[in-house]
Amino acid sequence: MYPISSNNFINNPYTSNSYNQSHYWQGGYNQPAYGYFVEPDTQNSAGKTVAMAGLLQVIALGLNKASQWFSNKLAAGKEFTTASNVHRVADEMVRKNNLDVHVGYINDANKYAYAQRFNISAQQIEEVARGQNAFFTDKLKLAVAPEHKPSLILHELGHAINAKNAFTKVLQNTRRYAPFAPTALLLANGLFSNKNDGKKSFIERNAGVLGFAAFLPTIVEEGLASFRGIKAAKKVLNNPAGLKILKKNYLLALSTYILGGIGLGVASKQAVLEDSIRT
Numbered sequence: 001m002y003p004i005s006s007n008n009f010i011n012n013p014y015t016s017n018s019y020n021q022s023h024y025w026q027g028g029y030n031q032p033a034y035g036y037f038v039e040p041d042t043q044n045s046a047g048k049t050v051a052m053a054g055l056l057q058v059i060a061l062g063l064n065k066a067s068q069w070f071s072n073k074l075a076a077g078k079e080f081t082t083a084s085n086v087h088r089v090a091d092e093m094v095r096k097n098n099l100d101v102h103v104g105y106i107n108d109a110n111k112y113a114y115a116q117r118f119n120i121s122a123q124q125i126e127e128v129a130r131g132q133n134a135f136f137t138d139k140l141k142l143a144v145a146p147e148h149k150p151s152l153i154l155h156e157l158g159h160a161i162n163a164k165n166a167f168t169k170v171l172q173n174t175r176r177y178a179p180f181a182p183t184a185l186l187l188a189n190g191l192f193s194n195k196n197d198g199k200k201s202f203i204e205r206n207a208g209v210l211g212f213a214a215f216l217p218t219i220v221e222e223g224l225a226s227f228r229g230i231k232a233a234k235k236v237l238n239n240p241a242g243l244k245i246l247k248k249n250y251l252l253a254l255s256t257y258i259l260g261g262i263g264l265g266v267a268s269k270q271a272v273l274e275d276s277i278r279t
């Protein structure tokens, strides 16, 4: 998909920057339980944890804003060449790679026919018709882009080529599981950490990096899809100035994925931190 929605992880309870997450601010979790002797050092580390939670919240908000900025820039991006040139490059990608994929350029006139034929939701196809999305699905053997922004199809056909290669197909499939990283880390931390020894577990210390790592295969696969599209455009068209525009547009799209990965890292850190606050 392209670009990643800035709301992508908002539905995930751990990345939500809505304020319902801050319930623990009033929770008094850093108050010592009655009769429990709190060493000054422990007090201090509880304070640090609260500061860290606040900082993560601010970072999550900033990431959302930045992602929105990139998405807007991308939406305002120019087409790098004429529609018929893009169609030529796309046809060449399909032919050369033996892609068994239906390529669709979606407009208001054909959107409902596509939705019906491929059993896609009206909202999904509407986004494409409006120029807000493009996608490839291996299951439906379908790649679509907005008719007035056809250049997005070259990236989607890059995904179609990736789907034919065993290794890049694995990268593609990890996307489904990546959003569960915060929950998975939380569960793993509960299973493997010794809460009584007072030390931070490996997962507690590295939750951010681990969360980002879960999204890294997706970022790599996205970059590769764009690379394939750019390569094909370069081969079929002799248009260096236009290619620059295409590269810039694809880089903006990739940026939203990189921010998404950082967002998942922050969400993972938040999840583990909240858990340590509760227990």
Ligand SMILES: [Zn+2]
Binding pocket: 001, 002, 155, 159, 222, 225
């Ligand atoms: Zn993509």
